[in-house]
Amino acid sequence: MSTETPLDLKKTINLPKTGFSQKANLTQSEPARLEKWSRLGLYRLIRRGSEGREKFILHDGPPYANADIHLGTAMNKILKDFIVKSRTMMGYDTPYVPGYDCHGLPIEQHLERALEKKGKKKSDLSVESFRRACREHAENALKSQTRDFKRLGILGEWDDPYLTMSNHYEAETARMFARFVERGYVYKGARPVYWCIRDQTALAEAEVEYHRHTSPSVYVKFPLQSDPALIDPALAGRKVFVLIWTTTPWTLPANLGIAVHPDFEYSAFEHGDEVYIVASELVEAVAAKCDLVEREAEGERITPKVLARFQGTKLDRLECRHAWLDRASLLMVGEHVTLGGEADAETELDVSEAQKKPTDSKAGTGCVHTAPGHGHDDFVIGKRYGLEIYCPVDNAGRFTPEVEHFSGQRVFDANDPIVEFMRQRGVLLFSEKYEHRYPHCWRCKNPVIFRATPQWFISMDRAHRDLVEKDEDGRDRSNFTDNLPESSFSSLRSAALEEIDRVNWIPAWGVDRMRNMLKGRPDWCVSRQRVWGVSIPVFYCAKCNEAVADPAVIGHVADIFEKESGDAWYTRDALELLPPGYTCKGCGAQEWSKETDILDVWFDSGCSSIAVLENREELRWPADVYIEGGDQFRGWFNSSLMVGIAARDRAPYKTVITHGWTLDAQGRAMHKSAGNAVEPEKVIKQSGAEIIRLWSASSNYFDDMRASEEILQRVTDGYRKLRNTARFALGNLYGFDPERDSVPVEQMEEIDRWALAELDRVITRVLAAYQAYEFHSVYHALYNFATVTLSARYFDIIKDRLYTFAPRNKSRRSAQTALLRIGDALARMLAPILVFTADEIWENLPNRTEPSIHLTEFPTASEESDEALFADWDRLFAIRDDVLRALEEARVAKDIGSSLEAKVTLEASGSALELLQRHQNDLRYLFIVSQVEHAESKGGESVSIAISVADGDKCERCWNYSTLVGDSDAYPSVCERCVAALKEIEQTEPSAVAPGQTLK
Ligand SMILES: [Zn+2]
């Protein structure tokens, strides 16, 4: 019986040890890390570290400072953070100045509702007080958004973001308006614009959204007034009607004409004693729909009798009577007329088309009801034919008193009475309910109308000579179409169309989308009948009504805004805003009134490149990249382009990236009310911001991105795998001093060199993906590297070496040298995405040089690639896959328990045998078995595998089997490898084996 203390073999095993816990505990560790970054002044440190480097500018599209952030807003900011952090780590100076869009309708509405709850109205407050309340609301909202964005780990100039309501920004917005005036792009005129009758304001293109809507579809006959023989002698003396089709019966009181296509063929067909004109192609469909076919005895239908066929031009400038009003309706020809099958109304951008054109090829007559006050195409053709821009509808959407029979009715309510009225008058041939995509107000969700009102416009097509369209006899006589000579200025549209070809669009379809958007967009209506915004800095002479939009005067006003904010427009009188002694150029008077409209908020945000990039020392114009959702083709991408061209004749961006929408697992839009919304706040509380970040990286943002609890659970599993991979590397670097212990590459074990070569491949792939903004590729490359290359292969193979070899053994140090490079590179490559976790990995690495990973750069891949090494190991891993399968079968058959109980016998020939011989010493580790033998087979390409029970006994220390267990007197229960290891430990780590200890 020995009295000596037995040696605890477990203590001689190098168990992993690290402060990097297995459980992430992100909900607590993230706020702590944010606190640490804040103490460190991390953003400032990054700026200081980047000084003098080449700049890379991502310009932030400002989110609206109204509601709390939702998943889409979070994802947008996170993608921006990926870009900023990755470019920083590529070695650029990449400052990030976030912004907020602070003016506009949603905030006004919010406050109006709040007032209503208190039983008050907006008109109970002075404009100044109301604006003050709007400002406070925006301030609170942006504070809370800032808190949420910071919580997501997004670094930036959060103490000094740009606000579209700051004095400086408001002044710059006014100056940009002056710039548009200076270039002759601005004019005031009556044009049909989107109009919300609930909010009583004009809306921008970007402020309408399309939803399903049911309208009455009506076929109405307009009696031809001109002599029908002018069309065709066959029609002489007949009662002829032109048939129109519309889904907005309420626009019929404003009908002033009917448009036909000059090149289409039209037919006049007979029904009873009446004759109807429609496009030839649609005769049968219209006749069937309106029941205009003759019936035979059996009720069988026959085609209507066509009396004449003729080209659309035959109808040009003939006249109909209005269907029921005592007024003419002019026949006109226009290329915009179609035979149905309208394009997607959302890309068409024109509500008049949605109102009047059929969405299927069966509807319509080829004769288009034209109300120049209620449609863009109608307006354009009406202008050409000298029609009045007639709009007998007031701000609230009610017919004005001049509208016989329907005066005072709201237009949408008037639809049914008008249909009934036409039925009684005998002018309605057919009506039915018709479902189509129809524009709705983005805020109040009510259907909008197209309505002509006096508004300020930015012309897309030419510079205007006169600021205000002349209005001599009360009728609009603007020089919109053919009457104006070509200006010396290039038009905004043509300059924009040219410029977009110089921009890099990601995905590439962006350029087509933008081109279509530019081609289709009507003049930009920039005035809003609202108060929370930058006032249109225009004055009117009280005597002669001359409008003054003088760039010099606006500059003077802007300087006042710079000091006092745009509130000055309301707190000062006109005389206090104008330069001293300013007199009317028209009549010499000095009495003025101020414009009451404000600028479109899209004009505000469109000015950001100038107001922000040019005004901050750390930034520069143009930006390298803009990244926003697809809705910004109508919105910010578009308005920014307009401002860029007006200001600098250039696009304000070099690259424009579009990301998709956030949808639920079934691909539906997320709504709080529908219960399918994934709320960032909730996810952060439950799992941590990293999960939202990783989700943002794991989905391909070029498409729509789906999120649900289940999807986020999968992301969380992915996170855990990445974390565990990092933890393995960190745990096994315990006691490793890179200076002292690193093994030069050429002396490393081959499998370690293979792992580093694989790492190089991943670095190359990941850096290219970051360069191309393909973050999902970054994620997938890193995830596969972590789970397949490392966890399933490399780590399994080196475990025995790491755990059982003497701590300072060179083979173990070789694996550690590889692990250090892998852990370090993994942390750096993950840093833009997993901002918290990568920093935590960094803290636990032994070679840390900077106080945060965010002050480091990306790893670089070594230039040379050892193809022979890859070839060898690809083949060895293929053999390994077969061996693992065979081991699994043996385990199922209960021939062996763990794989260490197995001996593998391989038979091979030729190069395979040669490969196995060359790697004889690696094979047992590769397969994780105790013994591997190989023999030459009789020809054949494949390697045959046999599994048997390993020879010898189980080593108590490493659990491998060996025939040599028990050979050592000093260490009788261990194998020959462990004997060697223990001897080495005794020499190099005497403390590990306490004096006097031996084995039992
Ligand atoms: Zn509305």
Ligand SMILES: [Zn+2]
């Ligand atoms: Zn005057």
Ligand SMILES: [Zn+2]
């Ligand atoms: Zn052993």
